Amino acid sequence: MRPEPLRPGATIGIVGGGQLARMLAIAAARLGFRTHIFAPDADAPAFQVAAGHRRAAYDDASALDAFAAEVDVITYEFENLPAESLQRLAARVPVHPPVVALETAQDRLMEKRFLAGLGIATAPFAPVDDAAMLAAALAGMGGSGILKTRRFGYDGKGQVHLGPGDDPHSALEALGHAPAILEGVVPFTREISVVAARGQDGEIAAFPPVENRHENGILRETIAPAAMSPEIAEEARRITTRILDALDYVGAIGVEMFLLEDEVPRILVNEIAPRVHNSGHWTLDAAMCDQFEQHIRAVAGLPLGDASPICPAVMCNLIGAEIDDLAALLAQPGTRVHHYGKGESRPGRKMGHVTRLTPASRT
Ligand code: AMP
Numbered sequence: 303m304r305p306e307p308l309r310p311g312a313t314i315g316i317v318g319g320g321q322l323a324r325m326l327a328i329a330a331a332r333l334g335f336r337t338h339i340f341a342p343d344a345d346a347p348a349f350q351v352a353a354g355h356r357r358a359a360y361d362d363a364s365a366l367d368a369f370a371a372e373v374d375v376i377t378y379e380f381e382n383l384p385a386e387s388l389q390r391l392a393a394r395v396p397v398h399p400p401v402v403a404l405e406t407a408q409d410r411l412m413e414k415r416f417l418a419g420l421g422i423a424t425a426p427f428a429p430v431d432d433a434a435m436l437a438a439a440l441a442g443m444g445g446s447g448i449l450k451t452r453r454f455g456y457d458g459k460g461q462v463h464l465g466p467g468d469d470p471h472s473a474l475e476a477l478g479h480a481p482a483i484l485e486g487v488v489p490f491t492r493e494i495s496v497v498a499a500r501g502q503d504g505e506i507a508a509f510p511p512v513e514n515r516h517e518n519g520i521l522r523e524t525i526a527p528a529a530m531s532p533e534i535a536e537e538a539r540r541i542t543t544r545i546l547d548a549l550d551y552v553g554a555i556g557v558e559m560f561l562l563e564d565e566v567p568r569i570l571v572n573e574i575a576p577r578v579h580n581s582g583h584w585t586l587d588a589a590m591c592d593q594f595e596q597h598i599r600a601v602a603g604l605p606l607g608d609a610s611p612i613c614p615a616v617m618c619n620l621i622g623a624e625i626d627d628l629a630a631l632l633a634q635p636g637t638r639v640h641h642y643g644k645g646e647s648r649p650g651r652k653m654g655h656v657t658r659l660t661p662a663s664r665t
Contacts, residue, residue: 305424308374310402311332315395319346319355321642321652322379325586327352335602340369347642349381360387377553377601379577381407382454394498398502398552398601402577404453408451410483413573418542423570425560426486432479436470439484442496446623447482447484449473459519463487476664488570490560494528497582499554499596507596507609509589511538513639514558514581520650524617527582534601536566545574554578554597580619580652587613587638587657613661625653636660 308314314330316323321343327337327348330526339346342360349355356372358365361384369391374396378388381404382535406416414427429438430449440447453462459560462473464484488591493516498508510527528535544556556579558572580595591599591607601604620631625647631639634656641654 307604308335311336312374312602313338313353313372314598314601315340315369315391316348316379316392317341317360317376317383317532319343319381320379321347321349321654322468322635323348324351324642325583325594325640326377326379326578326597327398329592330598332595333598333604335598338369340366340372344500346643347353347644350643358656360384363390366390367394368565373394375601377597378404382578389482399547399555400549400551402553403549403551403574406578407574410450410455410573412452412480414483415420416548417545417574420548421595422541422544423568425570425572427487428481430474430484433471433474436474436482436484440470443484443486447486449477449482449484451479451480451482451594453476458635483531488560488572489562490561490570492528493522493540493558493560493572494530494561494569495556495558495581496538497554497579497580497585497593498542498546498609499593500540500546500601501600501606502550502552504547505606506543507591508539508542509582509585509609510583510594511535512575512581520621520652521580521619522621523619524581524584526588526615526617530561531567534561534569541569541571545571549576551599552584557609581617581624583612583640583655584615584617584657586607586615586640588612588659613659615660616658618653618656620654620656620659622649622651622653623647631656634658 309629313336315338316552317340319339324347330337339348339352385405429437446465449462493514494511498509500506510524511527512524515523556575560570562568578593585592590610606638635658636659
């Protein structure tokens, strides 16, 4: 049963103030909601478009309590938040997605075990806390693998590839001897993802799987929809549904997957992101209802929108100085430009994105 939905004029609290929070705030405003952002930064991109904000550290207990008192419901935009802070908030105000989803996604070992428990295939993995465990794990994986910190890894950070002849000790050293896992190297042909949302009544709306291309560990381009057979697309959605239901999830999720295109194509799940996802940005311009609005609808207890694509699209992140010639970007036909309002274009920083649309009239 769907609970009483949030009324327009109510305030949605968002923990985190980056571009995802910014786009969530814009979607919320479109539906008549106010947003209130919690972030430590002086100039968080979301502050510019929200009704209010509170600037404090993510573990500042009294600031968290004050924030909870200022909002009707709370959501979050990134996963490297202290789980205790969200638990503190959840004791006062409803928090979506559930804190258990954040905890699961924060720890690569817990995440892999959760997926294995659902019968969802992943890369082979083994926990690594010290040199002896690493030696045993490497032996079990034929001498090579990717050592990843269990926590606080993103965009390829906190990872070391290990092959025959590499020194396992320096790999542990490079990760600061943090608790880690060793993953077998997956011979995937493409990386895909599914962004989907689940409402408070358990309704699920999934966008079609998309293909993601990375450069230097950062998402470069998303091709939507991904070219694939209907059967494998359906399998990708089924996996996502299983994850959403198991977590009793509310909100948007991104599930990153490896596609192996052998004789019988297979999907392995790489990781889950309990939030709106970069590979879903194309939906702002090329889907009936975009991922940010889906998330706000779910958090507000409203029915989900239509996740059908309107036309094929390619989303390209604008990284560093690529945003600087805005006029040239705007002059490109068939292109929508999204600027995140970040002051400084540092190398490797996601500054905005463009979506190139191919409506039927242009094919
Ligand atoms: P992650 O931070 O785990 O998403 O990893 C960043 C990127 O490294 C992924 O997008 C893949 O391109 C690559 N990668 C991660 N894990 C594996 C794996 N087990 N096998 C092969 N490539 C991987």
